[in-house]
Amino acid sequence: MPRKWPLAQRVTRLTRTIPRGRWCSSAAAAAPDRTPTWFPPDCWFTVDSRFNPEEDLDAELDRLQTIIADAADEIGAKGTVDVTQFQPAAGTPSDxxxxxxxxxxxxxxxxVPARFEMCGEILENRWYDQLGIPAVGFGAGRLDVSHGPDEYVDEDELLRVAAVYALYAHDIRG
Known part of the structure; x- marks a missing residue:
C-alpha cells in the first residue's frame, strides 16, 4: 500500500489558505472532499493557481516551491518544480x-443591472491584457461553486447567457 506523502498534506493545507474565488487544483486537492490523496513512490502532479491583482506572484511561487522542497526533504525524496506558465493577474475595469x-x-x-466581480479563473484574459486587448468574462453559474463538487448551472440561465452574448456581439459590431 502506498504511503501518504507529506507533500499531499501540505499542498492540501495550502489550497485551504487560498482566498475564495481563486482556483487551485492538484492531485493532492482533486478529491471532491479535498482530502489528501495517496501518492505512489514515483509520481508527478500539477498545481494551477490564478492570482488576483493585489497578490504578489513571486511571493506565492516562492511559498509553493518552499512547501514542495520542505516536504521532499522531510522524506528524503527528490522534489522538482517545473513552472510552465507564470502569468500576472489582469483585469479590465468595469467602466x-x-x-x-x-x-x-x-x-x-x-x-437587472450587471454585477462585476473578480474571477481568478479566467486565464485567457491575462494573455489578452498583455497584448493590450480588453477582456471581460461572462457566463452562467455561480463563482462560489464553480469548478468544485457542488457546481451546477441552471438551464434557463444558459439561455439568458446565450442571449447576452448574441446582443453583445451585435452591439460591438456596430
Whole structure:
C-alpha cells in the first residue's frame, strides 16, 4: 500500500489558505472532499493557481516551491518544480467600453443591472491584457461553486447567457 506523502498534506493545507474565488487544483486537492490523496513512490502532479491583482506572484511561487522542497526533504525524496506558465493577474475595469457594453446587454436581457466581480479563473484574459486587448468574462453559474463538487448551472440561465452574448456581439459590431 502506498504511503501518504507529506507533500499531499501540505499542498492540501495550502489550497485551504487560498482566498475564495481563486482556483487551485492538484492531485493532492482533486478529491471532491479535498482530502489528501495517496501518492505512489514515483509520481508527478500539477498545481494551477490564478492570482488576483493585489497578490504578489513571486511571493506565492516562492511559498509553493518552499512547501514542495520542505516536504521532499522531510522524506528524503527528490522534489522538482517545473513552472510552465507564470502569468500576472489582469483585469479590465468595469467602466471600460467593453465592460459598459456588456453591462448594458446583461441589463437588457436580465432586467437587472450587471454585477462585476473578480474571477481568478479566467486565464485567457491575462494573455489578452498583455497584448493590450480588453477582456471581460461572462457566463452562467455561480463563482462560489464553480469548478468544485457542488457546481451546477441552471438551464434557463444558459439561455439568458446565450442571449447576452448574441446582443453583445451585435452591439460591438456596430
Amino acid at each position: 471600460h467600453p467593453a465592460g459598459v457594453a456588456l453591462a448594458r446587454c446583461v441589463e437588457e436581457v436580465r432586467g
